[in-house]
Amino acid sequence: MTDYIHALSIDGVIFGFHENELKVLLLRWKGTDEWSLPGGFIRMQESVDVAAQRVVQERTGLTQLYLRQFHVFGDVNRYDWTELQRRIGFPHGNTEGEWWPRTVSIGYYALVEHSKVEPTPDHLTEACAWWSLDALPNLLFDHNQIIEVALQALRKDLNEQPIGHLLPGAFSIPELQRLHETILGHPLDARNFYKKIMASDELERLPERRRGTPHKAPFLYRFRTEVTV
Amino acid sequence: MTDYIHALSIDGVIFGFHENELKVLLLRWKGTDEWSLPGGFIRMQESVDVAAQRVVQERTGLTQLYLRQFHVFGDVNRYDWTELQRRIGFPHGNTEGEWWPRTVSIGYYALVEHSKVEPTPDHLTEACAWWSLDALPNLLFDHNQIIEVALQALRKDLNEQPIGHLLPGAFSIPELQRLHETILGHPLDARNFYKKIMASDELERLPERRRGTPHKAPFLYRFRTEVTV
DNA sequence: ACAAAAGTGTTAGTGCTACACCCATGA
DNA sequence: TCATGGGTGTAGCACTAACACTTTTGT
Structure with missing residues (x-):
C-alpha cells in the first residue's frame, strides 16, 4: 500500500445493457451479503486515468474501454463508519494499510459490452455480478449515490452524441x-x-x-x- | 502538513471580468517572476468542496462563491520537475512537508465580482494579481492547461444558463x-x-x-x- | 392467415439566426 | 446637433415532436 496514493481512490461504475435493462457490475464482500462498486487505489507512478482503466479491466477482462471521469466525491462524511464496520467488519483507519480514515474518490463510468465481460472479484470480495439499475440493493459506502450521479452524467453525454458502446459490434x-x-x-x-x-x-x-x-x-x-x- | 491529505490538491481558477476582459487571479512566487494559479491542500477533516471554498476565500476575501468542480488532473507527469526546480527552486519531493513527488489536483473554477476582490498572496507567494486571459504568461506547473480546461467548462455551463456572477449586483x-x-x-x-x-x-x-x-x-x-x- | 416487429414521411411547433431603425443622452 | 450606444420585431431556417400505415417474417 505504500506505493499507492493514500486517501484517494477510484470508484468505477461499469454499465452494461442486457435484456433491455441497464446494469452495473457490483462486488460482494467476503463472508457478507454486502455489495459495492468496484474500486481501487492509484499507484504512485500511475496516472489517474490509467488507474481507472486498470480497475475496470481487472473486473471485466476488457482492454478497450469507453471510460469517463464524471465527479469527485470529497465529503468528509461520505458514509457512516459505524454502519460500515457492522456490515463488513472493517475498522475505521486500520493499520493493515488497506483502509484509511477518510477517502476522496474519483468517479469514473465505463460503458462495456455485457456479453464480453468476465466478472471477476478482487481480493476483498468473493462475487462479481451484474445488477439491474432498477433493483439495486443498499450498497456499501455512498455507492448508491455515486451510481445516481454517474447515470445523470451518462444521460447528459447521451444528449451530445449517440452512444453504442454498450451494444455488440453489430446492432439494429x-x-x-x-x-x-x-x-x-x-x-x-x-x-x-x-x-x-x-x-x-x-x-x-x-x-x-x-x-x-x-x-x-x-x-x-x-x-x-x-x-x- | 500532516493533517492534510497528501498528494491531493486543489487548483482554483478564479475568473473575473473587468474592462471587457476575462481575467484570472494569479500568484507570483517569492523572489521570482513566476506565476501560478492559487491552490491548496485539503485538511483531513475538511470536505473537498469546503477546501476549494477556503482556497478561493483566502485569495479574494469573498465568502459567497459560485464555485464549480470541473476536472481532475491526474497524470503522473503533469509538469517538468527539472524546469520547476529551475524556476522556483523547489526540490522534487522535499521533506519540508510542503511538497510531494506527485500530486493529483482537483480543478475548481470560481466566478467572482472583480471589484469586490482583495487579491491576497499566500505564504509561498508575494503578489496576487489579475491577468487577462488573452495575455497569460507561461505559468508554473500545468496551470496554463488547467485554465484552458476551466474555460471550456465555463463555456459549456454558459450554454445551459445565463451567468451573471461575474458582474455587480445590478447590470444592464x-x-x-x-x-x-x-x-x-x-x-x-x-x-x-x-x-x-x-x-x-x-x-x-x-x-x-x-x-x-x-x-x-x-x-x-x-x-x-x-x-x- | 396471423401476430409482431421493422421501416419509413409529413406536418406543426419551437427555438436559433439574420437583419435595421428609432430613441435617449451627454458633449 | 451630433455621436454613440440602448432598445426593440419580423421572417426564414433548422431542429424537435406528434402521428399511422405498409412490409416482412416465423409460426
Missing part, C-alpha cells in the same frame, strides 16, 4: 433505440429516433440483416468511430 | 451581453441575446437606470436566483 436501430430509451428512462419515437441517428452520420449499414427473429429481419449497423479510452 | 443587458461575448469568444446579436435572456426569466428589471453614461441610460437588472456555493 430498434436495439439502439431501446438502449437509449433505457438510459433516458422514457420512450422515444421510432421515426424521430431513426432520423436523428441517421442525421448524425455516425452509423454505417452492414451487408447482413439480423436473422432468426420471428419477425421482419432488421438491418444491422455499426458505429464508424471506434472505441476511445 | 448590454453589459451582460459583453460578458457572454467575452467568455464565448465571439460576438452575439443584441436582439437575439435580449430575447433569449428574457425568455429564461432569470432577470428582473430594477426601478433605476444606469446614469452618467454619455448615451441613452440603460435599464438595470439583477438575477432572481441568488448566489450558490
Whole structure:
C-alpha cells in the first residue's frame, strides 16, 4: 500500500445493457451479503486515468474501454463508519494499510459490452455480478449515490452524441433505440429516433440483416468511430 | 502538513471580468517572476468542496462563491520537475512537508465580482494579481492547461444558463451581453441575446437606470436566483 | 392467415439566426 | 446637433415532436 496514493481512490461504475435493462457490475464482500462498486487505489507512478482503466479491466477482462471521469466525491462524511464496520467488519483507519480514515474518490463510468465481460472479484470480495439499475440493493459506502450521479452524467453525454458502446459490434436501430430509451428512462419515437441517428452520420449499414427473429429481419449497423479510452 | 491529505490538491481558477476582459487571479512566487494559479491542500477533516471554498476565500476575501468542480488532473507527469526546480527552486519531493513527488489536483473554477476582490498572496507567494486571459504568461506547473480546461467548462455551463456572477449586483443587458461575448469568444446579436435572456426569466428589471453614461441610460437588472456555493 | 416487429414521411411547433431603425443622452 | 450606444420585431431556417400505415417474417 505504500506505493499507492493514500486517501484517494477510484470508484468505477461499469454499465452494461442486457435484456433491455441497464446494469452495473457490483462486488460482494467476503463472508457478507454486502455489495459495492468496484474500486481501487492509484499507484504512485500511475496516472489517474490509467488507474481507472486498470480497475475496470481487472473486473471485466476488457482492454478497450469507453471510460469517463464524471465527479469527485470529497465529503468528509461520505458514509457512516459505524454502519460500515457492522456490515463488513472493517475498522475505521486500520493499520493493515488497506483502509484509511477518510477517502476522496474519483468517479469514473465505463460503458462495456455485457456479453464480453468476465466478472471477476478482487481480493476483498468473493462475487462479481451484474445488477439491474432498477433493483439495486443498499450498497456499501455512498455507492448508491455515486451510481445516481454517474447515470445523470451518462444521460447528459447521451444528449451530445449517440452512444453504442454498450451494444455488440453489430446492432439494429430498434436495439439502439431501446438502449437509449433505457438510459433516458422514457420512450422515444421510432421515426424521430431513426432520423436523428441517421442525421448524425455516425452509423454505417452492414451487408447482413439480423436473422432468426420471428419477425421482419432488421438491418444491422455499426458505429464508424471506434472505441476511445 | 500532516493533517492534510497528501498528494491531493486543489487548483482554483478564479475568473473575473473587468474592462471587457476575462481575467484570472494569479500568484507570483517569492523572489521570482513566476506565476501560478492559487491552490491548496485539503485538511483531513475538511470536505473537498469546503477546501476549494477556503482556497478561493483566502485569495479574494469573498465568502459567497459560485464555485464549480470541473476536472481532475491526474497524470503522473503533469509538469517538468527539472524546469520547476529551475524556476522556483523547489526540490522534487522535499521533506519540508510542503511538497510531494506527485500530486493529483482537483480543478475548481470560481466566478467572482472583480471589484469586490482583495487579491491576497499566500505564504509561498508575494503578489496576487489579475491577468487577462488573452495575455497569460507561461505559468508554473500545468496551470496554463488547467485554465484552458476551466474555460471550456465555463463555456459549456454558459450554454445551459445565463451567468451573471461575474458582474455587480445590478447590470444592464448590454453589459451582460459583453460578458457572454467575452467568455464565448465571439460576438452575439443584441436582439437575439435580449430575447433569449428574457425568455429564461432569470432577470428582473430594477426601478433605476444606469446614469452618467454619455448615451441613452440603460435599464438595470439583477438575477432572481441568488448566489450558490 | 396471423401476430409482431421493422421501416419509413409529413406536418406543426419551437427555438436559433439574420437583419435595421428609432430613441435617449451627454458633449 | 451630433455621436454613440440602448432598445426593440419580423421572417426564414433548422431542429424537435406528434402521428399511422405498409412490409416482412416465423409460426
